[in-house]
Amino acid sequence: MNLDSLLLTLVWTLPFAVVGLSLLIPKGNELWVKRLHALGSGLGVLIAAWLTYRLYGRLMVDGAPMGADLRLYAVTRIDWLPSLGISFFTGVDGLSMLLVLLTAIIVFTGVLASWNTGTQVKEFFALLQLLGAGVFGVFISFDLFTFFLFYEMEAVAMYLLIGVWGSGRREYGAMKLTLTLMLGSALVLVGILALWASSGLGTFDLTQLATVRFSPGLQAWVFPVLFVGFAVSAALFPFHTWSPDGHSAAPTAVSMLAAGVMMKLGAYGALRVAMYLCPEGARQWFPVLLYLISFNVVLGAFIAIRHKDLKFITAYSSISHLGLVLLGLAAGTYLGVKGASLQMISHGFLTGLFFAVIGMIYSRTHTRLVDTQSGLMKVMPFLGVAFVIAGFTGLGLPGLSGFVAEATIFIGAFQNPDPQVRILTVLAVLGITTTAVYVVRTANFILHGPFRVDDGHGHVMEKPETSGLTDASGVEKLALTLLIACILGMGLFPGWISRMLDTSLLPMFRALSR
Secondary structure: OOHHHHHHHHHHHHHHHHHHHHOOOOOOOHHHHHHHHHHHHHHHHHHHHHHHHHHHHHHHHHOOOOOOOOOOEEEEEEEEEHHHOEEEEEEEOHHHHHHHHHHHHHHHHHHHHOOOOOOOHHHHHHHHHHHHHHHHHHHHEOEHHHHHHHHHHHHHHHHHHHHHHOOOOHHHHHHHHHHHHHHHHHHHHHHHHHHHHHHOOOOOEHHHHOOOOOOHHHHHHHHHHHHHHHHOOOOOOOOOOHHHHHHHHOOHHHHHHHHHHHHHHHHHHHHHHHHHHOHHHHHHHHHHHHHHHHHHHHHHHHHHHHOOEHHHHHHHHHHHHHHHHHHHHHHOOHHHHHHHHHHHHHHHHHHHHHHHHHHHHHHHHOOOEHHHEEOHHHOOHHHHHHHHHHHHHHOOOOOOHHHHHHHHHHHHHHOOOOHHHHHHHHHHHHHHHOHHHHHHHHHHHHHOOOOEEEOOOOOEEOOHHHOOOOOOOHHHHHHHHHHHHHHHHHHHOOHHHHHHHHHHHHHHHHHHHO
């Protein structure tokens, strides 16, 4: 095991170590618990950033593999249950490394955004770290059995975090989220077991399974089972309703992680497992799935327009934007797949920023309803600017990460010569233009005009100087600044990310084209 392998192992084991150390801190020292988790998650960001830098250098020297076989780095392989072909097999390529870095940043900023949490602090941050560890495990696992174990781990942590620390209809939101995701997981498990049994290799090793040419008849039913099972996590229509109910009830950091990285697990699994292992099934089913995906893009945006709750607006916006990821994958062109991968990363930073700002505003005004607050820019200028940047990223303003990702998806989808795909792409473009409606309208309502905040409980504030409302604290500004820097960095300098993605997407696309 080399240094890179040790560091990659540290990325997903560090959260467990932090949780263990936090248990030793005596009750009543909540500040030290927060400092420990901030230090641990911050160290995770540094390790992930260093590994990304190291991997970028290696990838630029090695280039993309010529065939359809993945080239993995920082590999660790330990036999676990050899009789069943199960091993602990971890590693990264360009795509998974970028998603690991995204996860590390969202976990760190989520910890900072939760700095004012005052209820069961030790337990809250412990579950937050375990949620992050589960997501890390999915992105670095190349044994489908351990991949599935990590995939299930994050759903359990989500249920507890929403059910205990959530607000509003938290029990309903937590239960609906968990049951819907479990339905998707059941489909995924069926598909994985079918591939394992049919391969004749007796292994769950993804790289070995990719060498098998599964029969067209098997792929015809395994692919939709796998794709839909994974896409449930990406809020595929008609399974999308768990997302707004879950997000609206979740604490700020949990919404950041759920929308920022957990929903990407579905799109990642659809690409890494379903499309890579069942390319013929993908080509057969994509024309059908495109119609479901178009509902995500168009309906998600239009439903966001009619909502008044900031979290519901952002949740339905996420459904629309995750629909773009699935559109890029289902278009079946290389640029479409590449745009989908860019959108996974961009949308992670975007929703992380959006939910962080909304949570900070709610903690001060005690309301998320758009029509009960206005003129907040007078007392919260930093939060107001961050909200506008998040909104502009969502509507694809050039110079921000959303433009790079969405433009690549639309160009890639339109490269498909099928007239139906092109018509659905045009509808998706028109659907995304509605993003400008709810972004501009919402920002105009809550940030400008005369100052007024009504928390819905008879408490109305109309004078900013006596409202007692404050702007973001130093810790909160650090979290928001880091997310804004990532959005600007990706929007202004997308080339290195694009090159990293090429080295991992080209082999998968060659498998899809065979």
